[in-house]
Every structure is written in structure tokens, then in C-alpha cells.
Amino acid sequence: MAKTDKSASAPAPEESEAGAAGASMSTAPAEDRGQAMPGSFGGVRAPGALGWLAWSAREATGWVRWCWRQLTSMRVALLLLFLLSLATIPGSLVPQTGVDQLKAEQWQKEHESLAPLYEKLGLFHVYSSVWFSAIYILLFVSLIGCIVPRTWKFVGQLRGRPPAAPRHLDRMPAHATWRTEAEPEQVLAAAGRLLKRRRFRTETAAGSVGGEKGYLREAGNLLFHISLIVLLVAFASGQLWKSEGGKLVVEGDGFANTLTQYDDFKAGSLFDADDLDPFEFDLDSFSGTYERTGPQKGTPRDYAAHVTYRDKPGAPRRKATIKVNEPLETSRSKVYLIGHGYAPMVTVRDGKGDIAFRGPIPSLPLDSNVTETSVLKVADYRDKDGKPDDLGFQGNFVPTLDLRTGTMFSQFPALDNPRLVLTAYRGSLGVDSGVPQSVYQLDTTKMKQFKNEDGRAFAQAMKVGDTMTLPDGAGSLHFDGIRQWATFQVSQKPGNATALAGAVAALIGLAGSLFIQRRRVWVRAVKGADGTTVVELAGLGRSESARLPEELADLAAALQPDAPPVAAGDGDDDATDAGDDATDDAREGASPAPEAPAETSEGARA
Amino acid sequence: MTLAAATNENLAHISNVLVYSAMAVYTLAFLAHIAEWVFGSRSAVGRTAAALTAPATPAVTVTTAKSAQSGGTAVLERPKVVTRSAPGSRDVPDGPGAAGGSEKGDLYGRIAVSLTVLAFALHVGGVLSRALSVQRAPWGNMYEFSTTFAMAAVGVYLGLLLAKKNVRWLGLPLTTSILLDLGLAVSVLYTDSDQLVPALHSYWLWIHVSCAILSGAALWVGATSSLFYLFRDSHELRAAEGRPAGAWDNVLSRLPSAATLDKFAYRINATVFPLWTFTIIAGAIWAEAAWGRYWGWDPKEVWSFITWVAYACYLHARATAGWKGRKAAYLALLAFACYLFNYYGVNILLSGKHSYAGV
Numbered sequence: 001m002a003k004t005d006k007s008a009s010a011p012a013p014e015e016s017e018a019g020a021a022g023a024s025m026s027t028a029p030a031e032d033r034g035q036a037m038p039g040s041f042g043g044v045r046a047p048g049a050l051g052w053l054a055w056s057a058r059e060a061t062g063w064v065r066w067c068w069r070q071l072t073s074m075r076v077a078l079l080l081l082f083l084l085s086l087a088t089i090p091g092s093l094v095p096q097t098g099v100d101q102l103k104a105e106q107w108q109k110e111h112e113s114l115a116p117l118y119e120k121l122g123l124f125h126v127y128s129s130v131w132f133s134a135i136y137i138l139l140f141v142s143l144i145g146c147i148v149p150r151t152w153k154f155v156g157q158l159r160g161r162p163p164a165a166p167r168h169l170d171r172m173p174a175h176a177t178w179r180t181e182a183e184p185e186q187v188l189a190a191a192g193r194l195l196k197r198r199r200f201r202t203e204t205a206a207g208s209v210g211g212e213k214g215y216l217r218e219a220g221n222l223l224f225h226i227s228l229i230v231l232l233v234a235f236a237s238g239q240l241w242k243s244e245g246g247k248l249v250v251e252g253d254g255f256a257n258t259l260t261q262y263d264d265f266k267a268g269s270l271f272d273a274d275d276l277d278p279f280e281f282d283l284d285s286f287s288g289t290y291e292r293t294g295p296q297k298g299t300p301r302d303y304a305a306h307v308t309y310r311d312k313p314g315a316p317r318r319k320a321t322i323k324v325n326e327p328l329e330t331s332r333s334k335v336y337l338i339g340h341g342y343a344p345m346v347t348v349r350d351g352k353g354d355i356a357f358r359g360p361i362p363s364l365p366l367d368s369n370v371t372e373t374s375v376l377k378v379a380d381y382r383d384k385d386g387k388p389d390d391l392g393f394q395g396n397f398v399p400t401l402d403l404r405t406g407t408m409f410s411q412f413p414a415l416d417n418p419r420l421v422l423t424a425y426r427g428s429l430g431v432d433s434g435v436p437q438s439v440y441q442l443d444t445t446k447m448k449q450f451k452n453e454d455g456r457a458f459a460q461a462m463k464v465g466d467t468m469t470l471p472d473g474a475g476s477l478h479f480d481g482i483r484q485w486a487t488f489q490v491s492q493k494p495g496n497a498t499a500l501a502g503a504v505a506a507l508i509g510l511a512g513s514l515f516i517q518r519r520r521v522w523v524r525a526v527k528g529a530d531g532t533t534v535v536e537l538a539g540l541g542r543s544e545s546a547r548l549p550e551e552l553a554d555l556a557a558a559l560q561p562d563a564p565p566v567a568a569g570d571g572d573d574d575a576t577d578a579g580d581d582a583t584d585d586a587r588e589g590a591s592p593a594p595e596a597p598a599e600t601s602e603g604a605r606a
Numbered sequence: 607m608t609l610a611a612a613t614n615e616n617l618a619h620i621s622n623v624l625v626y627s628a629m630a631v632y633t634l635a636f637l638a639h640i641a642e643w644v645f646g647s648r649s650a651v652g653r654t655a656a657a658l659t660a661p662a663t664p665a666v667t668v669t670t671a672k673s674a675q676s677g678g679t680a681v682l683e684r685p686k687v688v689t690r691s692a693p694g695s696r697d698v699p700d701g702p703g704a705a706g707g708s709e710k711g712d713l714y715g716r717i718a719v720s721l722t723v724l725a726f727a728l729h730v731g732g733v734l735s736r737a738l739s740v741q742r743a744p745w746g747n748m749y750e751f752s753t754t755f756a757m758a759a760v761g762v763y764l765g766l767l768l769a770k771k772n773v774r775w776l777g778l779p780l781t782t783s784i785l786l787d788l789g790l791a792v793s794v795l796y797t798d799s800d801q802l803v804p805a806l807h808s809y810w811l812w813i814h815v816s817c818a819i820l821s822g823a824a825l826w827v828g829a830t831s832s833l834f835y836l837f838r839d840s841h842e843l844r845a846a847e848g849r850p851a852g853a854w855d856n857v858l859s860r861l862p863s864a865a866t867l868d869k870f871a872y873r874i875n876a877t878v879f880p881l882w883t884f885t886i887i888a889g890a891i892w893a894e895a896a897w898g899r900y901w902g903w904d905p906k907e908v909w910s911f912i913t914w915v916a917y918a919c920y921l922h923a924r925a926t927a928g929w930k931g932r933k934a935a936y937l938a939l940l941a942f943a944c945y946l947f948n949y950y951g952v953n954i955l956l957s958g959k960h961s962y963a964g965v
């Protein structure tokens with residue numbers, strides 16, 4: 001990788017000193033700005049097969065180590081993060097089978113030429129596709145590879161001491177100095193106490209005191225990255241062990257949580273039917289309210305399903321209300337209210353006058369005003385001569401009939417003026433044919449529609465209490481009443497609590513990582529040539545912060561009672577120079593001093 | 607019942623009047639800001655500042671409450687803290703501001719800020735009366751979301767001004783954006799005041815949406831700062847290399863320095879990132895309650911996630927040598943574009959569980 005970026009070029013001379021003073025202030029991996037191709041790791045190759053073997057082994061481990069270093073570098077983490085956000089996009093543009101199956105199928109029908117290609121690319125299930133998984137798995141491998149060494153480094157830092165004061169404190173990002181008549185030892189002792197009181201970790205050296213604070217920043221950062229792993233694991237386990245089923249329940253009926261009771265059911269690949277939570281509930285009543293006036297007339301305002309439930313057979317029964325945002329929580333499952341509709345209750349009598357059917361007619365809502373299609377299949381029927389046959393009813397139910405036009409589209413979703421319109425058929429329902437049938441569809445191919453005397457198709461609109469008498473004494477249907485039904489989704493998802501805990505930990509870690517400053521402060525006090533003591537304070541932060549100069553000024557102010565400044569007379573610059581002269585020999589181990597660059601004012605900004 | 611409906615309609619009407627009045631006053635503020643920049647460009651200080659001379663006095667005194675009181679005995683000297691920029695960054699002072707030292711420009715700038723305060727008051731009134739008219743949080747549809755979003759952005763700006771931050775240069779871009787946002791809200795996105803569908807009935811609406819709005823408003827400030835950083839940075843680069851001045855140099859020279867803008871953008875973005883994280887977590891908790899799953903790759907969720915990862919990218923870029931500066935700023939702008947797309951793009955172009963109440 002050729003480097004063209006200016007800021008990435010060789011460090012400025014003064015950076016090396018700041019580097020020593022700022023060393024191990026973070027556990028971020030050192031940036032490997034070097035070559036992309038490391039040449040040979042194997043070194044010298046001895047002659048013969050053994051030599052080749054040894055060389056290959058060295059080469060191989062070298063490459064593996066190099067790849068690992070690359071994968072766990074900040075640069076690759078950045079790249080993978082960027083790729084992750086890019087890879088997430090297609091899933092929001094192409095309908096996903098896992099999100100909305102119907103929409104995805106419709107899209108596939110509309111785009112016949114593209115669909116097969118998209119299918120191959122996994123664009124209909126992006127979030128479980130190979131390439132998406134590859135990115136996040138690599139990212140998380142990188143993350144683990146990053147966290148482990150960083151944790152060790154951090155533990156090491158926790159045991160370490162703040163480094164000795166750098167040679168040129170005035171080259172630190174924040175610096176203050178003054179002269180005092182107090183002795184250097186006194187000043188340093190006071191500074192040490194001050195720093196300790198402010199919860200700095202301190203280290204006294206000859207002529208200076210160093211302090212460091214804000215270790216929690218790194219702890220927070222590690223906690224955040226670890227929480228990301230916890231979140232991923234929780235999410236994955238939720239996907240693998242989850243189960244989710246739908247069930248329609250009519251008022252007065254009940255549901256027991258076993259596989260056979262569900263209308264539809266899906267589960268993660270590791271789900272086991274024995275894991276189902278054995279609760280039961282009865283739907284006592286359902287209520288819905290709707291906007292009565294205004295442009296959004298008919299929009300639902302509130303739905304409530306009133307149920308009686310128990311956690312397992314034999315447990316005490318309890319009452320509960322399930323609303324859209326308020327699922328029923330049993331010991332391991334949640335029951336959500338998903339939809340609702342009306343079920344006309346009818347009694348069908350056969351030609352002999354015996355009851356052939358009594359109960360709800362399954363009806364499906366077609367629009368937001370709950371116009372429903374209704375189908376009733378009566379297999380247990382005899383005609384007036386006692387001959388067994390099938391009856392079929394088909395029609396619509398509307399909760400609110402438009403009295404002016406009489407259209408069979410409901411005008412409002414509540415039961416203001418309900419009507420049931422049915423026509424009837426006789427013949428074979430085909431239920432015995434072995435082909436599975438939908439209860440909502442009537443197959444009339446082998447049936448004959450009842451006719452009026454005038455030969456027109458027989459049909460009747462009924463209010464509650466009305467009876468429809470079939471022609472030729474074939475029987476009757478009585479409209480007994482209306483019950484509401486509700487559909488429920490029962491979902492059981494392990495790992496939700498873990499995910500929540502991970503999210504909260506991530507948030508705490510993040511706050512620590514971003515709001516806590518890791519910083520170092522040094523105080524140096526040395527006798528100057530004129531017999532007064534030169535006090536110098538300097539601060540260095542991990543990230544440029546506006547608060548560092550403020551904190552330093554604060555510390556300086558707090559130190560001044562113990563090191564009262566001498567009368568201003570000679571300027572600051574002199575004082576600094578004197579301090580430099582006097583202390584140059586006293587310090588050791590610092591890097592050679594470059595020329596001091598021009599200083600700028602920054603404290604007043606931001 | 608009818609009486610209540612009538613008061614509600616009255617309130618909704620009052621709300622509309624207030625929002626329109628606020629727009630009128632924002633327009634005046636916008637014009638005053640223009641005047642501020644125009645007078646500033648003629649000022650002598652503005653012209654000298656364009657030469658990018660380094661300041662004569664490098665030292666700054668940071669005065670703290672303590673240092674002011676320190677010692678009853680003759681206080682001789684306050685601690686002076688000299689700060690210096692990070693190694694490698696350019697030593698360029700902040701520009702003098704939009705007014706560029708011109709007194710007339712400054713006067714217009716102050717008038718603009720006062721007008722913004724007035725417009726903000728009207729705006730708050732508009733949002734509050736809308737909330738009262740529907741008796742819920744005023745965030746049920748895009749019209750309400752947009753008006754509240756603009757209000758939050760102005761609030762963040764005024765808050766920063768109150769905290770004595772150097773943000774007056776934001777006035778013009780802010781009023782411009784606010785007028786665009788409100789204009790779009792009252793024309794295209796307008797929806798009559800109404801109730802919510804049951805799925806939105808939850809106190810998580812308050813928590814989740816208010817955090818989303820506040821995050822967005824603050825991220826707007828960060829993104830604007832990043833954008834101006836890019837302009838100002840090329841301006842400084844041009845000046846440093848002695849290349850001929852560009853057409854906008856007169857304007858750019860009055861902005862804060864590139865280093866200041868960059869740092870300001872970082873601080874804003876870094877501060878908002880946890881809030882945005884919380885917004886997503888709160889949304890997941892709400893989704894778990896409303897739809898039975900905390901994460902379902904719904905378009906809105908997908909784009910919140912993309913926005914989040916993009917900002918994480920930006921923060922990582924800042925921590926990675928070689929990626930600081932312009933590259934990081936591009937990432938910040940990209941991340942904010944994701945936020946905007948999540949709001950306008952997803953609501954209008956992509957349908958999912960998050961589409962309610964018309965738009």
C-alpha cells in the first residue's frame with residue numbers, strides 16, 4: 001500500500017517525545033503502515049530436504065502470523081465495518097423472504113429475468129447469505145483477535161506506573177509554569193497530595209511527580225467490544241432455538257400450546273417440540289375501537305383481547321388483557337395480538353329439521369373496514385328424504401352495511417349494522433378426496449347452486465336473528481349472532497435477556513469509552529538559577545480534549561497556595577527558559593530536543 | 607365529545623399558524639445572516655484575516671473559578687495554560703466569524719440570533735399545540751417528525767450558543783436547512799392532526815422517537831461542521847501552498863480553523879453516538895413488545911443499523927492514524943447521509959412495518 005497521505009508520513013520529530021510520554025495510554029494496536037508484501041519470512045534456506053522443510057515451516061508460520069496481524073489491525077477492522085454497512089444495504093431494497101414472504105414472492109413474479117440471478121446471489125435472504133455471514137464472521141474474528149491482546153495489555157497497564165516526566169514539559173499539549181519561593185520538595189509533596197486527592201495514580205521521581213487518570217476509558221472500550229460479541233451470540237442463539245406460531249381463536253374458544261393446535265408454525269433449526277411452554281388460554285372477549293370522524297375515519301385506535309390463562313394444566317387460572325403493544329407473558333413464551341375479525345354464528349338444520357351444524361363461520365377480512373368472505377361447509381347433512389349429502393354456503397359478512405347503496409363493502413369496521421349475505425350449494429364438497437382444502441374456499445365444481453322459483457340464484461341478506469330457508473325444504477340456516485375472533489402469535493425466543501444485558505453493557509462501555517478521558521499530568525519543581533523554584537505543570541490526553549487545559553488550570557490554581565507565585569516582574573518566557581536551563585542536566589533518558597515549533601492558541605477555541 | 611373535537615381542531619389550527627409564523631421569522635433570520643456575511647466580506651478585518659496570519663500572542667489564560675479566588679493575599683499571577691495543537695496539524699487560527707470584525711455585520715448577526723430565538727419560541731409553541739391537539743407525543747407522522755426535528759436542531763444550536771461555544775457561523779446553514787425542512791413539512795408532508803394506530807401506543811414512542819430526533823438534530827450539527835471542515839481545509843491547504851485564492855476564500859477565511867471544525871464535529875458525533883445506540887436499543891425493546899421480535903431486518907431497522915455502523919466506522923477512522931482528517935470527514939458525511947436516508951428515503955421509498963398514517 002503506497003502511502004500518499006500526509007498525516008501518515010514519518011512522524012514529526014516532536015511526536016517521538018510525545019510518543020514516549022504518551023506510550024501505553026491506550027491498548028489500540030500499533031498501526032502497521034508497512035508493506036503489503038512482507039517478502040520472505042523463512043530467512044536463509046539450508047541445502048537439502050530438511051533445510052527446505054525448516055524453511056517452509058518458518059515461511060508458513062510467518063504468513064499465518066502476518067495474516068492474523070492484518071486481520072486484527074485497526075485498518076482491517078475499519079474496512080470490515082465499512083463492508084458490513086455496505087452489505088446491509090441490499091436487504092433493505094430487495095424484499096426479503098425472511099421479512100415478508102408474500103412480498104418477496106410477488107417481486108420474484110414481477111421480475112422474472114432478474115429473480116434467478118438474485119436468488120443465486122442470495123439477495124432474497126441477505127442476512128443469512130454466505131457473503132454477508134463471511135463479513136460479520138471475519139469482523140468478529142478480528143474483534144476477538146483484537147480484544148484478547150488488548151485485555152492483556154490493559155491488565156499490564158493497570159499494574160504499571162505513570163511514566164517519568166518528559167524532558168520538555170512545555171511541548172506537551174497543555175502547559176503552565178510559574179516561580180515560587182517554596183522549596184521544590186515542598187511543592188512536589190503538595191503536588192503529589194493534590195494529584196492523589198483527585199484520584200490520579202501518581203509516581204514520584206527525582207524533581208517531578210507524574211499522575212495518570214481515566215483508566216476506565218479503556219475498560220469501557222473493552223467492555224463495549226466484548227458486549228458486541230455477547231450480543232451476536234444472543235442473537236444467533238435466538239435464531240437457532242426460536243419458535244413462532246400463529247393461531248386464530250374465536251371468542252369463547254381456547255388454545256393450548258402444543259404443535260397440533262397451531263394454524264402455522266415455524267422454528268429455528270435447533271428447536272425441539274418438547275421445549276414448548278405448556279400454557280393454555282381462553283379468549284373471553286375481544287374489543288376494538290375505531291376513529292369515528294375525520295379523514296382517518298375507521299382507523300383502529302385500540303384493540304384488546306381479554307383472556308383467562310394458566311401457565312400449565314392444573315395451575316391456577318388468571319385473567320389478562322392482550323393489546324398490540326402488550327403481549328401476554330407466560331413463563332417462557334409471549335403471546336402477541338396480531339389481527340382480528342368477525343365470525344357469524346349460525347345453526348344449520350337439515351331436511352329433517354335436525355341440527356347439522358352449529359358454530360362460527362370462518363370468515364376472512366378483505367379490507368380495513370372488515371368486509372369478510374365467509375364460507376361454510378356442512379358435511380353432516382341429510383336431505384328431506386334422509387339421503388346423506390353435502391351443503392356449502394358462500395358469501396360475505398359486513399359489520400356495517402351502507403344502507404343507501406347496499407354495496408357489500410363494509411363502511412366501517414365496528415358492528416354498526418351487520419349483515420350476512422349467503423348463497424347455498426348442494427353436492428359433493430370433495431372433502432373426502434384426500435386433497436387438503438382451505439376452510440376459506442369452497443370448491444363448487446361438483447356442487448349445484450340452489451335456485452329460486454324464478455330460476456335465479458338463491459341468496460339472502462340476513463340480520464342477526466334472521467333465518468334463511470333453503471328452497472324445496474332442503475333445510476335452513478339461522479343467523480344466531482356474531483362473535484369476534486383474534487389471531488395470536490406465540491413466540492418463544494431464548495436469548496432475549498442475554499441480548500438486553502449485552503446491549504446495556506455495550507451502552508455503559510461506550511459511555512465510558514467516549515466520555516472518560518485518559519490523561520497524564522506532570523509537575524516538575526526545580527531550583528532556578530536565581531534561587532526561586534520553577535514550577536512546571538503539563539498535561540497530555542489520549543484524545544484531544546478541551547477539558548485538559550481546564551483541568552490543568554484547575555490543578556495549577558489548587559497548587560498555588562502551596563507554591564505561591566513570586567511577584568510578576570520578569571516575564572513568563574524567562575521563567576520557562578530558566579527552568580529549562582536548570583533542569584536539563586537533572587533529567588535523563590529523554591529523546592533529543594528538536595527545535596520548538598511555533599505555538600498556537602487553542603484553549604480559546606471550541 | 608364534539609366540544610373536545612372542536613378544541614382539538616382549534617389547537618391544530620393554532621399550531622399551523624404558529625409553524626407558519628416561525629417560518630416567516632426564520633426567513634428574516636436567514637436574511638439577517640446573509641447581511642452579516644455580506645457586511646463581513648467588506649470589512650478590513652475580514653480581508654486581513656484572509657491572509658491567515660498567525661496570532662501575535664500565543665498564550666491563552668484559562669481562568670477557572672478557583673484561580674480567580676485563589677488566595678486572599680495579594681494574588682500575583684493566575685496560572686496561565688499554554689496549549690498547542692497536536693503534532694502534525696496546521697497552525698492556523700480561527701477566522702473572525704461571519705461578521706469578519708465589521709460592526710454592522712456583527713449587528714446583523716446579533717439580530718439574526720435574536721430572530722432565531724423568537725422563531726424558536728413560536729416553533730416550540732407550534733409543536734406543543736400540535737401535541738395538545740392530538741393528546742400524544744407529536745411524532746406520529748412525517749410532518750410532525752419534521753417540525754420537531756427542526757425544532758430540536760435549532761434547540762441544539764441555541765444551546766451551544768448559550769454554552770458559549772463558537773458556533774455562530776452555523777447560523778446561516780442552520781436557518782437554510784430549517785427553512786427547507788419546514789417548507790417540505792408544510793407542503794409535501796402535511797398530515798392533519800390525528801390519533802395513532804394501536805402499534806404506536808406506547809411510552810417507548812416518547813423515549814425512542816425523542817432520542818432519534820435529538821440524535822438527528824445533533825448529528826446535523828456534526829455533519830455541517832464536517833462539511834465546512836472539508837471546505838476550510840482545502841482553503842488552508844491552498845493558502846499554505848501559496849496557490850491562488852479561490853472564489854470563496856473571503857467566506858472560508860472567516861470560518862473557524864479546519865482543526866477546530868474537525869474537533870468540534872468529532873466531539874458532537876462522539877457525544878451523540880451513545881445516544882443513537884440507545885435509540886436503537888429502545889427501538890428494539892419496543893419492537894419486541896409490539897411485534898414479537900426485537901430485530902427483524904425491517905427497512906427502518908436496517909438503515910438505523912447502517913447509520914450506526916457508519917458512525918462506528920467514523921469513530922474507528924478517527925482512532926486509526928492515516929484515516930484522520932479528510933477521510934474521516936467523508937465518512938462522517940456518509941454516515942449522516944445514511945441517517946437522512948433512513949428518514950426520508952425509507953419512509954417514502956421503502957415500505958415496512960414502520961410506515962404509518964399516510965406518510
Ligand code: HEM
Nearest residue numbers: 026028029072073074077142143146228513514918921925
Ligand atoms: C464489531 C464491530 C465494531 C464496532 C461496532 C466497534 C465500535 C467502536 C467504537 C464506537 C469505538 C469508539 C470508542 C472510542 O473512540 O473510544 C471503537 C473503538 C475502538 N475499536 Fe472498535 N468496533 C468494532 C470492532 C473492532 C475491531 C474488530 C477492533 C480490532 C481490530 C476494534 C478496535 C478498536 C479500538 C482499538 C478502539 C479504541 C480506539 C481508541 O482507543 O481511540 N474494534 N470501536
